[in-house]
Amino acid sequence: MDQPLLGALEAGGTKMVCATGYADGTILESSEIPTLDPGATLEQVVAWFSSHDIQALGIGAFGPTAVDPASPRFGSILETPKTAWRNVDLLGALAQPLGVPCGYDTDVNAACLGEAIFGCAQxxxxxxxxxxxxxxxxxxxxxxxxxxxxxxxxxxxxxxxxxxxxxxxxxxxxxxxxxxxxxxxxxxxxxxxxxxxxxxxxxxxxxxxxxxxxxxxxxxxxxxxxxxxxxxxxxxxxxxxxxxxxxxxxxxxxxxxxxxxxxxxxxxxxxxxxNSLDGRQGILGCLELARRALES
Missing domain, CATH: 3.30.420.40 (ATPase, nucleotide binding domain)
Structure with missing residues (x-):
């Protein structure tokens, strides 16, 4: 049985790392997009994932960011030093055009998850x-x-x-x-x-x-x-x-x-x-966030 193709986005303050892979931790393809103007940057991110036919997306975002699903600001960047990104609805800007289930957390929580699922903290x-x-x-x-x-x-x-x-x-x-x-x-x-x-x-x-x-x-x-x-x-x-x-x-x-x-x-x-995953812990954690979003 074919595994569903998952997307992983490590949304950092310097660069956006986009990747595709499977729930078993296989990373198939990745690309980096500089984190510049929110509108232009997110347009490129959406275009990249749209061309890969993913079935779910896991997002690990730089913070501070709203990670409580009950919050009206869930998925938004908060009072970041990157002033252009303050109050940007990162989750909404991706989930709506891509039309797939999305998991959302901080980039470091995603890295923690990656180590706990695939790395030295299994x-x-x-x-x-x-x-x-x-x-x-x-x-x-x-x-x-x-x-x-x-x-x-x-x-x-x-x-x-x-x-x-x-x-x-x-x-x-x-x-x-x-x-x-x-x-x-x-x-x-x-x-x-x-x-x-x-x-x-x-x-x-x-x-x-x-x-x-x-x-x-x-x-x-x-x-x-x-x-x-x-x-x-x-x-x-x-x-x-x-x-x-x-x-x-x-x-x-x-x-x-x-x-x-x-x-x-x-x-x-x-x-x-x-770290035990050669810098891949964030992307692997995002794949796990995508898997959980697809399951739920």
Whole structure:
């Protein structure tokens, strides 16, 4: 029996990744469209999927975005720094012209789902997926359900204690918070401190890596204590191209200070890990969102 062709859209702030595939995780074709003017960008996205005869579409959107189906703004981009996209009905702009069932969530929740269905967290009920790149986002799964709540987790903006040796100055890389995780660890913060350098250029700088690992460890301890995940998976350019994850593990243990005694903390090298799907976790999660939309 032929599998239904599914569409997956990883709607990022820089690019829209469009893909087709099957519910078993097979990705058949993909294409990238720059995230520019909403009207022109979404017209191209609709045209791409219209030419592929998909039967359902899974959308993982950059945020903040409304993910509660009961909300009158469900599927809309909210107060994003990308001002042209504020209040854009992303879901409606795609579902109406394509005429197929659509699943909708945040891009990081989709990535979390991808790891839970196809990656290193298969079968696990409680997972945190963290992406560290231009910003920091977190996807959270509790008891097999992606967490939404009032909106959705914005765990990249938890407040951290500043390292007195941090050369970043009074401002951070976040326009909203002077001491949040995104403002201290993500790409703009790294460039601000080190003369425009990218994380990959600092991978061999022990002082820089130790500073960032200390901040990441603070954030991870908060996620561990609040969400009690069975695995933490970290992706994004900053994590993928530096030893940051490995360096943060012993710092997490130090900060926990023996308070938690679990097999996960005991085996911390397999508990806090880099992403396992070579950057495909978001698209694979979107395929799963499409599968669920088609089934329901």
């Amino acid at each position: 079968g696990m009920s409680d997972v945190v997926y963290l992406t560290i790149g231009t910003g920091i986002g977190a996807g959270v799964m509790v008891n097999h359900q992606l967490v939404h709540g009032m909106m959705h987790p914005e765990a990249g903006h938890i407040l951290l204690t500043r390292d007195p040796a941090d050369p970043i100055g009074t401002e951070s890389g976040c326009p909203y918070h002077a001491s949040c995780a995104e403002g201290l660890i993500a790409g703009p913060a790294i460039k601000r401190r080190w003369g425009g350098k990218r994380a990959s250029e600092l991978a061999d700088d022990p002082k820089a890596m130790a500073l960032l690992a200390g901040y990441l460890a603070q954030a991870l301890v908060t996620y561990i204590l609040c969400y009690s995940p069975k695995k933490i998976i970290i992706g994004g350019g900053v994590a993928d191209h530096t030893p940051l994850v490995a360096l943060a593990r012993p710092r997490v243990r130090e900060l926990l200070n023996g308070y938690l005694v679990t097999p996960e903390i005991e085996n911390i090298d397999t508990y806090i890990v880099n």
